[in-house]
Amino acid sequence: xxxxxxxxxxxxxxxxxxxxxxxxxxxxxxxxxxxxxxxxxxxxxxxxxxxxxxxxxxxxxxxxxxxxxxxxxxxxxxxxxxxxxxxxxxxxxxxxxxxxxxxxxxxxxxxxxxxxxxxxxxxxxxxxxxxxxxxxxxxxxxxxxxxxxxxxxxxxxxxxxxxxxxxxxxxxxxxxxxxxxxxxxxxxxxxxxxxxxxxxxxxxxxxxxxxxxxxxxxxxxxxxxxxxxxxxxxxxxxxxxxxxxxxxxxxxxxxxxxxxxxxxxxx
Numbered sequence: 001x002x003x004x005x006x007x008x009x010x011x012x013x014x015x016x017x018x019x020x021x022x023x024x025x026x027x028x029x030x031x032x033x034x035x036x037x038x039x040x041x042x043x044x045x046x047x048x049x050x051x052x053x054x055x056x057x058x059x060x061x062x063x064x065x066x067x068x069x070x071x072x073x074x075x076x077x078x079x080x081x082x083x084x085x086x087x088x089x090x091x092x093x094x095x096x097x098x099x100x101x102x103x104x105x106x107x108x109x110x111x112x113x114x115x116x117x118x119x120x121x122x123x124x125x126x127x128x129x130x131x132x133x134x135x136x137x138x139x140x141x142x143x144x145x146x147x148x149x150x151x152x153x154x155x156x157x158x159x160x161x162x163x164x165x166x167x168x169x170x171x172x173x174x175x176x177x178x179x180x181x182x183x184x185x186x187x188x189x190x191x192x193x194x195x196x197x198x199x200x201x202x203x204x205x206x207x208x209x210x211x212x213x214x215x216x217x218x219x220x221x222x223x224x225x226x227x228x229x230x231x232x233x234x235x236x237x238x239x240x241x242x243x244x245x246x247x248x249x250x251x252x253x254x255x256x257x258x259x260x261x262x263x264x265x266x267x
Contacts, residue, residue: 004119006206008110012080014046014053014075014078014080015048015049015218016047016049016060017075017078018046018047018058018065018075018150019047019069020063020148020184020260021062021071021184022047022065023064024181024182024184025065025066026195027050027065029043029044029047031123032061032064032065034063035063035064035227037055037060038060038156040198043061046061052079052080053079055076055079055081057072058072058075058081059072059076061082062075063129066182067070068243068245068246069085069120069239069241069242069246070085070087070183070185070245070246071183071184071185071241072084072085072116073085073087073242076123078086083245085240085241085242085245086241086242086243087241087242087243088241088243089243090118090124090243090247095241095243095244096097098244098247099125100125100238102116102125102249103125105234105249105251106125106126106127106249107127109127109129109251110127110128110129110267111129111227111250111263111264111266111267112129112251112252112254113126113127113129113130113133113251113263114127114129114130114249114250114251114252114258115127115148115249115253116124116247116249117148117247117248117250118243118246118247119179119183119185119188119246120147120187120188121147121148121149122145122146122147122148123144123145123146123147123151123177123193124247125149127212128267129263132221132266133158133218133227134158134221134222135220135221135222135224136160136221136222137151137156137157137158137177138154138157138159140156141154141157145189149172149176149191149194149195149259150194152168152172153169153172153195153200154198155199157199158218158242159198159199159200161218161219161220161221161222161224162217162219163214163217163218164215164216165200165216166201166202166203166214167199167202167203167214168217169198169200169202169203170196170202170204170205170214171188171194171202171205172202172259173192173195173196173202174205176188176191176192176201177192180192183188187241209267213231214232215228215230215255216228216229216230216231216252217229222229224262225258225262227254227258227259227262227263228254228255228256228259229251229252229253229254229255229259230252230253231251231252232250232251232253232256233248233249233250233251234248234249234250234251235247235248235249
């Protein structure tokens with residue numbers, strides 16, 4: 001008969017975390033066990049703390065549950081193992097190639113605006129095309145670290161010039177909420193609450209998910225022309241470093257000829 005080793009303290013905490021992630025992904029024990037190639041009985045023992053998973057098992061389960069790298073390190077620590085993924089600052093010399101890549105992407109998108117942000121929507125870099133769009137924004141909101149949610153929705157930020165503020169706010173809140181639910185990160189949950197606290201009700205999002213995109217309609221300056229953008233988000237999907245995995249580049253494209261012409265003129 002196979003013996004089961006009981007575990008307590010920090011060792012059992014990993015089971016609780018894994019169960020929370022499974023429920024967040026709306027998977028049954030059987031579904032996760034099949035995906036991970038383990039028995040339902042063994043998974044049950046891991047979740048209840050009756051069996052101690054190896055670091056390899058923790059990572060296999062985390063992979064199937066699509067747990068972000070930052071949280072995978074937390075799972076390993078909860079199981080009593082060392083973190084597997086580095087978490088350097090973007091200024092670290094070893095990430096010079098990543099900084100260069102981001103810089104090339106941002107510069108290559110000019111004369112259209114583009115920004116690089118981290119998990120918490122902190123602006124890490126931008127191209128020169130962003131500058132003209134920030135006219136009238138309070139200087140306090142532009143002091144690093146600049147949070148792009150605050151920059152967009154704060155009444156002293158871009159919000160007064162966003163023509164379709166309810167739609168854009170709804171879009172941002174929807175993205176934030178989804179990221180908060182996917183990661184379980186309390187800081188993102190706090191950012192959702194901050195976004196909802198700014199003036200203006202967010203427009204409900206299309207529940208069917210069939211909407212192609214939400215355009216940003218922004219007036220250029222106090223008396224400038226209306227500009228219309230759509231955006232794309234690029235991430236480093238194969239990253240094995242926490243900072244890089246949480247990095248994304250949002251590129252804004254003109255949605256009409258008038259916007260494209262204005263951006264070329266101010267370049």
